[in-house]
Amino acid sequence: MAERCAVIGVGQTHHTSCRADVSIAGLVREAVDRALVSAHMTMADIDAIVIGKAPDMLEGVMMPELWLVDALAAAGKPVFRVHTAGSVGGSTAIVAAQHVMSGVHKRVLTVGFEKQSDGNAMWALSVPMPFGMPVHAGAGGYFSPIIRSYIKRSGAPAHIGCMVAVKDRTNACKNPYAHLHEPDWTLEKAMASPMLWDPVRMVETCPSSDGAMALVLASEDVADAHTGPKAWVHATAMRSEPTAFAGRNQVSPKASEDCAADLWRKAGITSPIDEIDAVEMYVPFAWFEPMWLESLGFAPKDQGWRYVEDGVTEMTGRLPVNCSGGVLSSNPIGASGMLRFGEAAMQVMGIAGEHQVDSVRKAFGHAYGGGSQFFAMWVVGANKP
């Protein structure tokens, strides 16, 4: 039986296209300092640090965790680096939670970051593969054919991606930390947005951001003594699969379905759409909202787009999805998963400010990475599990 664990501190940077004023170390420290203030702690209180970021090629700094030891005041403490591509922020938070649930540590600091302005992610994600044809064009070039498959398979009308984009951009205006604050999007304007990776329009893609997110996770006794808001970790799950294999379902990978099923079972949830009050889902391309709604068990197969069209995932809907504006409004890649996990915790803690949903008892945080092949998910709740 695992020990109980709660999120008692959350801190993030203002996400933006270029933080030329700080180094990676400075960026990370900014989020960490905010998380420590929220946890009523200082660096000296922390037992261990778990850090994650996406591929080192994105900034060209190999093993940045070595460089960051001093910025994280980690001398003499255990430091653990996690890497699972875009899902890393979620996987990192889960590994940090496991540091607590194992009973080994009581106060664990975890941080995810990316400083996209230091490198060129589009280049780093388009490196030719040996003996293959170099047709790859970044993450958009990888995911757009999968989106086309979903549209064909489900019979979704063409405007669904734009509906998701307008919703998330509108939600982001309520989040002071979001990278994009663009209040004037309409469906009509979105539909006129240029096709970058046909069928994916520019408005349906995420920005390139610099940013960091940090959480403080605590054991039950520490969390009980904490006088501020907290979110209890009810369940976590991770799954992986290869990028390419014969007979692979790329629209709804088996690893995604298995991960969600495992999570709901561990959390004792039988009807996700009825029992989850707020969702922070990893949606770097707008069409992934309906795709993940189905894959995760919130909507029946081929019906996810109807939930979008009917406004179910609006902030005022039955299942609010990405009230923070999501990845579509801020994408510091290595932090993006932890932003989903942390924003879910913020909804439970009641500290989400203008994008707070009323009386959230249970929230879901989700991240995926690589070629839809790494999955990390958690459920956090107001009550002890």
Add this chain to the structure above:
Amino acid sequence: MSDDVLRIRTPIGIKYQYSAGPRVSSHLHGLMDGRFVGKRCPTCHLVYMPPRNGTCAKCGCLLGEDVEVGQRGTITTFCIVNVPFLGQTIKIPYVAATILLDGADMGMSHLIQEVEAADVRMGMRVEPVWRPRDEWQPSMENVLYFRPTGEPDAAFESYAGQL
């Protein structure tokens, strides 16, 4: 302060050797010979093309016999790339398609040409256009691109399980 040095530019680069491993050898020999050689999984009997790791991801076993798959195939899905980016080697706009070669059980990415991007369809039948033989390397780049064969489109059901 305005005279602070906040950013410096430091390009780096390196060339790597790639160890393909013996189990990919017949595939690479095939490409040097103008043929597409995949491998069949002895457990689930699906044909990997290309057999990149020499293993079946689902069964966890080594792939078995070589299987020469067809030159022709079906576009299962595709993307029209309109974005310029650093390191791009193909002129935009171009169609990057997933092609299921006849007899293979997985798609592979390649370029589609000799057709307007707007006319490319899921299910379209295509064939390779090979480079001149004296330029061949152990690489799928031996095929310049695929082009429509003019055959009727494949039925959606025939490749729906490959999406």
